[in-house]
Amino acid sequence: MQVNGEFKPKIVAFCCNWCSYAGADLAGNNRLNYPAEVKIIRIPCSCRLNPMFILRAFQRGADGVILCGCHPGDCHYTTGNYYARRRMTLLFSMLDYLGIERERTRVEWVSAAEGAKFAATMNDFVQTVTKLGENRRLEDLRCKK
Amino acid sequence: MKQENLIDAVRDSSGVNPRKCMKCGKCTATCPAFEAMEYHPHQFVDMVERGKIEQLMQSKGIWNCLSCFACVERCPRNVKPAQLIEAVRLAVIRQQGMNHLKPEQIPELLNPDLPQQAITSAFRKYRK
């Protein structure tokens, strides 16, 4: 999206309810700034993330998608983040095949105590995606202006 | 150089954030050159934080820091006083311009028994 001639990416962040969503809340509690382009969707666990959601996001005009979950071994549901990790690895090769830059999708482990890490991760991700520019692959022309 | 620029120069070239200091005094407790420094390491950090760089630049103590890194190693807050001292030293040297020693001046300053390493180091540190 162009705002006053400046590119503002659309970023969807999927955060697991137990660690990363709470980590994002902590970033807020500590007033740690990160770009408003990041919009968070709460999911119960990183393993709830169907790769389809990511494809859908890119199709609907997202420029970057990030999944945040509990650290390996710390999943509230014991093993959910391991499933997520495996699924995302598979998805990465598919996105490669589709020609969507690797840097547009990211997986990060952020615990409930890591507000600073959450903000730093988001800052970094937005910066990376901004450098890449608008995502034109997979876009559904009916959905973009 | 202006006062603010000096503060920035010292902070930038040292890479140290003096605000991390919690004033525990471990640097001063550990400093082997304590007697030779009119501003002791913890004071030094505090003075940088308060912008008293010119005062520090005029102090003799900056030439007596041994760069033994004991304060860097033992500081619980990772403040690195030695790097601040080096930065102030450098600020002095940089203000002097190109007044390097001339080769013919060197022999009379030398003690022939000293290892080369000491000579090079001392000249590099103390081109005052």
Next chain:
Amino acid sequence: MVVNYFPGCTLKTHAKYLDLCGRKAAEKLGVELRELPEWQCCGAVYPMARDEIATRLSSVRALMSARDNGGELVTLCSACHHVIKRVNGDMQRDENIRTKVNNYLKPETPYAGETTVLHYLELLRDKIGWDAVREKVVKPLEGKKIGAYYGCLLLRPSAEMQMDNAENPTIMENLLRAIGAEPVIYSMRNECCGGYVTMEDSSFAASRAKAICDNAAACGAEALITACPLCYYNLKQNGSLPVYDFTQLLAEALGVDMEGLEQ
């Protein structure tokens, strides 16, 4: 095993013995120290300022030369080791320094700290191993109570030097054990000897060196070893104990013909 070797200025002049014994001992252990071609002084002091670039260049040249010849670089003098190791760390971690140095030197392949810098002691510990050293010892220094003097530059700051526990090091003590001597642990072994301030004010270095030697002697040391020519100088000038280069004792224990080596 052939490894790149950076002797440094002092080892070619005042501290020849440290260098010669080091090479001979390495030979006995099956390691050839291959001197870097046309090496220059490392710079002698590590430039702590983040915006000092020129003073880092000579170290980077040595590091690049080592990278292009196998990837490892062994140092022997504590000061050279300190400077080269930390400059290498800067090239790995500090983007600003890396960019500026590469812009200046314009190497064919930009340098980003790929070389592994090892001190001679680390070569013994990590590449050869104390057991292998012990096996090659022909004249063990039995019954000798020796204090290892580390000084500052070898260990600190430990976050960057990564050699040993900076407050309770063991590497030289283990060397002493390997060559059959009895290490004496004393607290002042990692306290400053007075360093190059000795040039300006020799009385200061004298008091430091005396305190160190007194502490070592009180703990039972009969002699000291060091890895640094400057520490060696300060201790020898002012201290009450005999001081040796650590390579000298190592070479003796390994049966190097000491007669042929000039002091």
Next chain:
Amino acid sequence: MMHRIGVFVCWCGSNIAATVDVKRVAEELGKQPGVVFATDYQYMCSQSGQELIQSAIKEHALTGVVICSCSPQMHETTFRRTVSKAGLNPYMLEIANIREQCSWIHKDKETGTEKAIVLGRAAIAKVQLNAPLKAGETPVTKRALVIGGGIAGIQTALDIAEAGYPVDIVESQPTIGGKMAQLDKTFPTLDCAACILTPRMVDANQQENITIYAYSEVEAVTGFVGNFHAKIRRKARYVDETKCTGCGLCTEKCPQKNVPNEFNLGMDHRRAVYIPFAQAVPKIATIDANYCKMLQEGKCGVCSKICAAGAIDYKQQDTFVEQDYGAIVVATGFRPISMEKFDEYAYSQSPDVVTSLEFERLMNAAGPTSGTLLRPSDGTHPKTLVFVQCVGSRCSDDGRGKPYCSKICCMYTAKHAMLCREKYPDTDVYVFYIDVRAPGKNFDEFYRRAAEEYGVHYIKGQVGKIVPEDGKLKVQASDLLANEQLHIDADMVILAAAIEPNPTARSLATMLTTPMDTNDFFTEAHPKLRPVESATAGIFLSGTCQGPKDIPETVSQASACAAKVMGLLHKDRLVGNPCIAQPDELMCNGCSSCEKVCPYGAITYADKEFRTFEGMKVRRVAQVNPAVCQGCGACTVACPSGAMDLKGFSNRQIMAEVDAICK
């Protein structure tokens, strides 16, 4: 049916309203399809705010509600209750987090407002697809498990047991008592730790609702709140607990005399068969297999020969206990950090440099010196003592120490210094401090008494280096107020080592899926309002496993924890989480993909008859056990046919949110 949605934008005082134009958000969201009512209010969570929502639901016949406010982790439960009282299903509510994830992180009002509108839109898009949900109920096992038998675990267990519920304490050491059993006196009253602790230990032993599994470890925990199942390993003591009378004869006759005594922190020795201390509970001997000649080499057998009760059993094996619990209490405690990385204080070089816990034993009548303060190196009476505070506490995050204040050191150091001066008036006692932190009841008075009445030299500064030489400890320190470097020849140095969580806590947290902070302390559910519950339902926190605490604070937290456990165990049934997986049986082909990924074994299969165009057919389809499913959603992604979905977080709902955000 088209939903009739109401949108409520909260100002949260100025917390939201300062950086989000709430009026504009309400106005914009009011234009969204399906929204029939939109408003803003100062505090939605207040009584009048809630009434506003309730009356709007009735007045506008709302079928869905979106509240733009703080994080759902804060008030989702509150607002669910609000809408439910107005007759709406509590799950017809969505919260757009415009505080933590919007107003608090953005400074520019335009940016904040724009983002808040998008977040509101996403919530509206989601609530359009919400369906009324009803939570299932599960029974509660009325028994609690307390992991750790220190003062925290003992207090929690006693309180729960006295309320009438059975409690099991699992303690890894041969006796309960924990760190407090090692202490000499306690601040600020100077009463003896053993005198107040050991009666509690005995109470725990005699309370009929308490079962103590000492020398045991929790091996595995499964299940969920109200319905945990734990497997406890009872380590072999090589002594039959039912026969041993605790007479202690074996511990006197065992020929293996040189085993470092961990109760005295290795400062003296015990035998290979031992009872940690006289008041141990249970008072049963334990054979240390690492040192026992019989177990190591197969010869000796002295203890077996002299034991009149015939309790020695060299062939004993570890056994396992399996038990159901409704609640689990973590009380794993702390330990002092290792002094390895602080050897500028010469801890490894001189036995006269000790940690405060070691000093505690040196002052204790049951300690290695029978309570006479003697230098460990030569057994002489020390004249000059130097206490160093904050060793490893308040360090920046560089791996050497801990970033937090250990909280107890200022006070126990004042206690040590005071006791020292009282018992030995000829001593010179120095305390080097950065700040003296004494904010407890009677704490500052206590510290001042040490300085004023007992003449302890408090010096603001730190010790930089300690050099043992000629039988003295040369202490080099700073005196910041005098701006001097001090050189003191001390006889003993006592280091106030930082405390850290018990190292087994990390693996326990993983087992219980309970969050920890970066220091490995357990994280409480809310730092102010829910201090003794973990974020995982049914797991409670007692004592220093949650953060540094002194004894009074530990005990009050332990009792608070017990109250929370009793509140849970008192219930007969628990209302579960209705956001669970549900298969669309018409689409399910019974492939078992979902069953394989389910961490709870909540999915089974049933043969069901379906009407098809070829007539009735029997097919195998997935079934979800609503009492067991925890709603992680792993199965929904594994399902190849898309039959499995998660209620409350359905595929369509999440995609609607994605669409709304990317619009």
